Amino acid sequence: MILHKMMVENFRQFNGKQELEFVTPSQDNANVTVIFGENGRGKTGLFRAIMFCLFGERRLSQDGDVQREELQLVNVSALEASAGKPVRTAVELEFSHRGQTYRLRRAILGMQDGNRIIEEEDEKRLFVTTSTGNTRTVSATEIDAEIDNILDRRVKDYFLFDGEKIERLTRASIEQRREISAGIRNLLNVDALETAIRAVGRVAKTLEKELSNSSHEELSRLLKRLGDNEEEQSRLRKRLDDLADEMRRARKEIEDTDQKLTSFNEIRHLLDRRKSLEKDLNDLEQQAINALNEMRNLVCKAASLMVAPTVINVFEHIERQKQKGEIPSEIRRDLIERILEDDVCICGRGILKDPEAHSHILDWQKRTSDVTTQDSALNLWRYLSEVRNHFGDDADLVEKRLQQYGNFRSAIANINRSIENVSNQIGTSERQDATKLDDHRKKLQENIIALEADARNKQTQLEQLQQENIRLRALLKEEKLKVGRNDELSRRSILARDTQDALNDVYSQFTREIKNMIGDSATRLFRELLDKEGRENLRTIIVNDDYSLQVLDRYKKPFLANISAGQRQIMSISFIAALARTASRGDRIEIPLFMDTPFGRLSYEHRQNLINMVPTFASQWILLATDTEFRRQEAQLLKNSGKWGKFFVLRSTTDGNTKIVEQDISSALAILRDEEVYQ
Amino acid sequence: MTNDKTILPDVNALIIEKLNTYPADVRELAIQAIRLSELYPEAAVADQLQSIVRKLAKQEEGEGK
Numbered sequence: 001m002i003l004h005k006m007m008v009e010n011f012r013q014f015n016g017k018q019e020l021e022f023v024t025p026s027q028d029n030a031n032v033t034v035i036f037g038e039n040g041r042g043k044t045g046l047f048r049a050i051m052f053c054l055f056g057e058r059r060l061s062q063d064g065d066v067q068r069e070e071l072q073l074v075n076v077s078a079l080e081a082s083a084g085k086p087v088r089t090a091v092e093l094e095f096s097h098r099g100q101t102y103r104l105r106r107a108i109l110g111m112q113d114g115n116r117i118i119e120e121e122d123e124k125r126l127f128v129t130t131s132t133g134n135t136r137t138v139s140a141t142e143i144d145a146e147i148d149n150i151l152d153r154r155v156k157d158y159f160l161f162d163g164e165k166i167e168r169l170t171r172a173s174i175e176q177r178r179e180i181s182a183g184i185r186n187l188l189n190v191d192a193l194e195t196a197i198r199a200v201g202r203v204a205k206t207l208e209k210e211l212s213n214s215s216h217e218e219l220s221r222l223l224k225r226l227g228d229n230e231e232e233q234s235r236l237r238k239r240l241d242d243l244a245d246e247m248r249r250a251r252k253e254i255e256d257t258d259q260k261l262t263s264f265n266e267i268r269h270l271l272d273r274r275k276s277l278e279k280d281l282n283d284l285e286q287q288a289i290n291a292l293n294e295m296r297n298l299v300c301k302a303a304s305l306m307v308a309p310t311v312i313n314v315f316e317h318i319e320r321q322k323q324k325g326e327i328p329s330e331i332r333r334d335l336i337e338r339i340l341e342d343d344v345c346i347c348g349r350g351i352l353k354d355p356e357a358h359s360h361i362l363d364w365q366k367r368t369s370d371v372t373t374q375d376s377a378l379n380l381w382r383y384l385s386e387v388r389n390h391f392g393d394d395a396d397l398v399e400k401r402l403q404q405y406g407n408f409r410s411a412i413a414n415i416n417r418s419i420e421n422v423s424n425q426i427g428t429s430e431r432q433d434a435t436k437l438d439d440h441r442k443k444l445q446e447n448i449i450a451l452e453a454d455a456r457n458k459q460t461q462l463e464q465l466q467q468e469n470i471r472l473r474a475l476l477k478e479e480k481l482k483v484g485r486n487d488e489l490s491r492r493s494i495l496a497r498d499t500q501d502a503l504n505d506v507y508s509q510f511t512r513e514i515k516n517m518i519g520d521s522a523t524r525l526f527r528e529l530l531d532k533e534g535r536e537n538l539r540t541i542i543v544n545d546d547y548s549l550q551v552l553d554r555y556k557k558p559f560l561a562n563i564s565a566g567q568r569q570i571m572s573i574s575f576i577a578a579l580a581r582t583a584s585r586g587d588r589i590e591i592p593l594f595m596d597t598p599f600g601r602l603s604y605e606h607r608q609n610l611i612n613m614v615p616t617f618a619s620q621w622i623l624l625a626t627d628t629e630f631r632r633q634e635a636q637l638l639k640n641s642g643k644w645g646k647f648f649v650l651r652s653t654t655d656g657n658t659k660i661v662e663q664d665i666s667s668a669l670a671i672l673r674d675e676e677v678y679q
Numbered sequence: 680m681t682n683d684k685t686i687l688p689d690v691n692a693l694i695i696e697k698l699n700t701y702p703a704d705v706r707e708l709a710i711q712a713i714r715l716s717e718l719y720p721e722a723a724v725a726d727q728l729q730s731i732v733r734k735l736a737k738q739e740e741g742e743g744k
Contacts, residue, residue: 193694195716196709199724203732206725492736496728499708502701506694506709 001150002620003592004101007092008049010075010110013042013658020046020660022592023645024096025619030645032621032638034668036630037650042658043624047160047594053091053106055153056124056144060160072117074110077655079117086111088122097150101129104147151591154186155583161576162596169549169572177547178244183579184514184547190507197503204496211493216483222476229469236462243455250448257441264434267426274422281415283565288408290561293548295401297558298394305398308391315384318377327377336365397557404561473497514582515543522571522578526551528613529570531605538563541571549575565601573598573610577617593618599629608637615643632672639665691717704735 003022008014025031037043044060051057058071074089090107107122126138126146138146151159169179212223261271321327335346339361343351351358426438477497480490522541530538538559540552551571553559563571577589584590593614599607611634614621621643623630638644647668651659663671691713698706711731715724 188690190690190694192691192713192716195721195724196712199716199721199728200708200712202721202725203728206729207732488736492732495704495708495736496732498702498705499712502698502705503709503712506697509697510694 001095001097001591003050003093003095003622005092005094006046006050006053007090008046009090009107010078010087011049011052011073011089011091012045012075013656014045014049014660015075015077015653015655015657018660020648020662021646022620022622030643031615031619032623032641032644033646033648034623034625034630034635034638034644035648035650036625036627036668036672037658038652039626041650041652043626043650044162044596045658047596047624049091050093051156053093053104054147054151055156056106056121057153060157072110072119073108074117074119075657077657079110079112082112084112089119090122099131102150103127103129104143152186152189152583154189155579158183158576158580158583159589159591160594160596161573161598166569166572166576166598166600169575180543180549180575181547184511184518184543187518187579187582188510188514190510193503193507193510197500197507200496200500200503204493204500207489207493207496211480211489214483214489216479219476219479219483222472222479226469226472226476229465229472233462233465233469236458236465240455240458240462243451243458247448247451247455250444250451254441254444254448257437257444261426261434261437261441267434270422270426274419274426277415277419277422281412281419283568284408284412284415286568287561288405288412290558291401291405291408294558294561295398295405298398298401304387305391305395308395311384311387311391315381315388318381318384321377322381327374327381336361340365401561473501518575518578518582519543521581522574525577525581525613525617526571526574529574529606529609530567531603531609534563534567534570538567541574566603566606569600569602570606570610577614581617589618592620592622594622594624596624597626597629598623599625599634604633607634611637612641615641627673630672632669635668635672639669704738708732708735 002024004024005019005021007017007019009017020035022033023030035043035046048058048060051060052073058073063071074087078087078089086109088107089110090105092103092105094101094103096102104124104126106124108119109122110117110119124140124143126143127135128138128146129135208223208226212220214220258271258275261267318327339345339351345351345357345361349357351361423438423442426434477494480494483490519540519542523539526538526541527535537553538551539554539556542550542552544550549560549571550558551560551563560568577593580589580591580593595614598610602610625634644665647663647665649661649663649671651661653659694713695710698709701709708728708731712724712728715727719727
């Protein structure tokens with residue numbers, strides 16, 4: 001899918017009809033369109049317009065808990081000027097896909113009704129022109145299916161990289177894992193398989209209910225325990241969903257409170273300072289959690305370190321015997337036994353006639369173990385030799401992680417003290433209303449910490465219940481078999497459960513395959529986007545079983561706890577791009593890639609790589625940028641790449657609306673800010 | 680069923696292929712469950728599966744497993 005043109009009419013900040021023509025890949029090798037504007041000027045609004053036109057959706061994933069009715073699409077100025085008459089809000093898109101050109105229009109009518117604004121669907125039209133020039137009209141009822149076939153609505157979010165999503169994926173949180181899990185699930189597109197699993201499970205449950213009414217006491221008891229276990233699991237899952245919602249709401253409220261607090265000019269610098277400290281705190285906490293998780297993974301290795309002295313002793317003992325030639329002995333025990341039995345040496349002499357030789361051979365016999373023991377000893381020696389080599393590495397790693405964790409905790413304590421200090425200054429501000437807002441914010445922060453702890457706890461409980469469930473089901477199967485193969489009800493129940501397990505196995509295989517596919521693709525992008533130092537140390541991105549992300553270093557050891565905030569952002573971008581690539585079914589992303597303020601905390605080299613690399617793997621890149629991150633230096637880089645085709649500026653008008661103004665690329669450098677010193 | 684949207688050209692065909700390693704009755708029930716799930720909602724699929732399970736269990740008895 002390639003976007004050619006869009007028209008917005010009375011849509012959000014855009015009053016009247018305005019047009020924007022994207023650069024398409026065929027034009028002079030360029031495929032980058034930059035839409036530049038300050039925050040609030042409507043950059044994301046343009047992406048929203050595209051999603052509205054394609055899918056009729058007004059909400060974006062980053063809207064969080066904002067209610068649908070709060071998201072008003074009709075332009076307020078147009079509404080005010082209409083003197084009570086309905087206002088038409090429309091978006092038109094022209095795009096091409098697999099040789100056909102599409103013209104899509106979607107419109108709503110907005111009306112003022114007292115204090116409310118009512119928005120009703122007005123029209124949707126789609127014309128498709130084939131490569132031979134024939135045009136057909138798609139009936140209104142078929143439009144959604146036609147569009148869905150070009151871009152599945154479930155994967156549409158992977159084509160918008162907003163700064164917040166990038167940030168969210170860098171957190172080792174439950175939210176991150178859920179987002180990754182949902183992303184992979186959407187790519188799998190296995191609706192029928194999921195329905196089948198649930199339906200077979202339902203049959204199994206019905207049959208087990210019938211079985212539990214039978215006279216088999218143990219069977220009834222196990223079924224009851226299994227039922228309780230599953231009920232508790234579903235209760236915990238529901239609670240985890242609720243907690244995630246509560247956390248999202250609290251975060252949104254903090255953002256709103258911060259927005260209100262910025263109106264107090266005298267404390268603005270303190271608020272900025274606190275925000276930056278909190279960001280650092282968040283980074284450090286994530287790194288501490290990652291270090292802790294890595295230490296957990298090292299627990300089994302740490303246990304083996306406890307037996308290290310014994311292992312080394314055994315190894316050295318066998319080694320000594322080996323050095324002396326006792327293992328393997330130069331003369332085999334069966335040969336010595338034969339000599340003693342036949343009383344004839346291999347040279348033909350009688351042994352008994354020579355007491356000294358006899359005693360020497362008896363001595364040999366004592367020292368020579370049998371072949372099996374020798375082989376076992378040699379195997380043990382080989383195994384211990386391998387194990388022994390790892391002790392040093394593992395001990396170093398455990399020690400390093402422990403030290404690192406300690407450093408993180410002490411840095412966290414320092415930042416917390418600084419935040420408290422800044423908060424006290426904000427709190428003692430003369431403005432009472434500012435103090436109240438700040439107290440409210442503090443409570444929200446505390447609430448988030450408590451919610452996160454609760455969620456972690458519930459997640460652990462859920463994992464334990466899942467383990468218990470596997471055990472109970474194995475016991476139940478054994479019991480059903482005991483009840484007898486002649487019992488038809490029991491046989492039906494076993495068949496239903498076995499089928500459910502088989503379908504679940506297949507589902508897991510699919511998930512694993514796609515996780516690996518995305519991990520491989522993300523790794524390739526990651527290595528291309530990283531700076532030189534990062535490329536030397538960081539090798540592989542993997543999606544863990546619990547859907548968290550991990551980075552392995554050149555020794556294939558987990559390294560996430562040590563990477564910088566910029567490297568984590570690059571990791572997120574690589575991961576989202578890998579999802580987009582996978583959804584595009586190829587190495588090139590065949591859907592326009594929107595990036596909303598992606599440069600955030602990136603170093604110059606990372607920005608440089610992003611600017612040079614994205615146009616090579618995306619067929620069309622639409623960069624939504626603010627003045628604080630897209631400056632003269634980035635613009636120069638993009639210009640030098642030869643990929644930059646169009647430049648639009650979103651200008652504020654006197655009535656608070658936005659005007660889309662196309663500017664020549666060469667003039668862009670003149671209006672952009674100069675570079676400040678990068679962190 | 681050719682699905683243009685999924686990364687897998689015919690995801691259900693691949694699932695069915697993966698089911699080849701399972702016992703015949705399990706595979707049969709799983710395939711029927713997937714086919715029905717392409718057409719009907721969960722509850723309707725479960726209803727229809729009840730009789731298929733009964734038939735397969737009877738067959739197993741007939742084969743003297």
